[in-house]
Amino acid sequence: MAKDMTLLWGTGSPPCWRVMIALEEKNLQGYNQKLLSFEKMEHKSQQVLDINPRGQLPTFKHGDNVINESYAACFYLESQFKSQGTKLIPDGPAEQALMYQRMFEGLTFYEKLNVVIYYSFDWFVPEGERHESALKRNKEALVTELRLWEGYLQKLGSGSYLAGPSFTLADVVVFPTVGTVFRFGLSPERYPKLGEYHNLLKERPSIRASWPPHWLESPKGLDTLKDI
Amino acid sequence: MAKDMTLLWGTGSPPCWRVMIALEEKNLQGYNQKLLSFEKMEHKSQQVLDINPRGQLPTFKHGDNVINESYAACFYLESQFKSQGTKLIPDGPAEQALMYQRMFEGLTFYEKLNVVIYYSFDWFVPEGERHESALKRNKEALVTELRLWEGYLQKLGSGSYLAGPSFTLADVVVFPTVGTVFRFGLSPERYPKLGEYHNLLKERPSIRASWPPHWLESPKGLDTLKDI
Known part of the structure; x- marks a missing residue:
């Protein structure tokens, strides 16, 4: 499943880190990923803008679904992989x-x-x-x-x-x-x-x-x- | 159920309005509510601070559960009353x-x-x-x-x-x-x-x-x- 996923990210960015933690917790290792440089303004590169009109990192795609906002991606991953890995929303x-x-x-x-x-x-x-x-x-x-x-x-x-x-x-x-x-x-x-x-x-x-x-x-x- | 809920709110505040829409959509009319005045600084009153240390509106309580952040309250209401009123999270x-x-x-x-x-x-x-x-x-x-x-x-x-x-x-x-x-x-x-x-x-x-x-x-x- 994780082969269908692509994450473009920057090191030290808390929003990127959130998505990466969620992916690990849901046992979704092995996704496609590319580390981009904020200093080199790679978050404004065409590669990012094609998926994310805001030109921000993280930029995240699962199949055809684009979920770039970090909180959104975390909610989405928990919802789509509810019974896989750590259960991240408690029942009580x-x-x-x-x-x-x-x-x-x-x-x-x-x-x-x-x-x-x-x-x-x-x-x-x-x-x-x-x-x-x-x-x-x-x-x-x-x-x-x-x-x-x-x-x-x-x-x-x-x-x-x-x-x-x-x-x-x-x-x-x-x-x-x-x-x-x-x-x-x-x-x-x-x-x-x-x-x-x-x-x-x-x-x-x-x-x-x-x-x-x-x-x-x-x-x-x-x-x-x-x-x- | 809505009798167990209390909303302190201000008119024209988008965060308050979000929670009020969610309550309506989930058929939770009849909750306790009090309209407070931002101009009179009532969002910093003891009544609010007792529930919400940030002194902000909305301030929302369901039973003993305090959920003051508007997005949090909307998620919580949808989760707790999933099969009541409008289904607010699609399946696909x-x-x-x-x-x-x-x-x-x-x-x-x-x-x-x-x-x-x-x-x-x-x-x-x-x-x-x-x-x-x-x-x-x-x-x-x-x-x-x-x-x-x-x-x-x-x-x-x-x-x-x-x-x-x-x-x-x-x-x-x-x-x-x-x-x-x-x-x-x-x-x-x-x-x-x-x-x-x-x-x-x-x-x-x-x-x-x-x-x-x-x-x-x-x-x-x-x-x-x-x-x-």
């Missing part, structure tokens, strides 16, 4: 409610992270439009966000996943953001529950198998978030 | 793929709309941080986005919903954005397919029943988007 209404809630809060978490780590990049905010006041506000909002997730994990107790005792779609879509905050220097001492969650999940086979290759090549991350 | 893989894809592109559409219509509001961008260049860029991005959706509808043909012949979760979550672009003065002559889609859906019972009350009170909208 309470765990399901929590899973959906955390999945979509995960988009806010990701956005609040991006506006801090990419603030000084021209493609994100052109130089003439940058303000110290905005960066300071964005950092404060990220701290609030991180504390919220720290509290969620605290409440669930040690060794828990984001929506309870099982690994779900919430972990598939949010873990790449958690991986990224630590790659950018977040202190696991200051955010111990997030640190513990990161340690628990980073050894999971699906996550190890999809770890961003350029993080493996240069294991030392950045220190953008070290003081927050 | 192709239609399902398209539905998921459009649902999540819908978040980009909504965001690109917000950065134009709220750009001059202090809570969105503080006065000292506003730039004509940013507003111009945001407007161009919104035009690109609107043309993309115009093209999607064109390709599906007259009378189609966003993911094909049936009304799905894609319509539940994206229609409120479409309603809003026309409320803010978008020209249906310039965007005829979006105009046609708007006309088709605005008479649908779930959408009529949940139409923002302050739009009914003052039917004349704004002209923010009339020239784009």
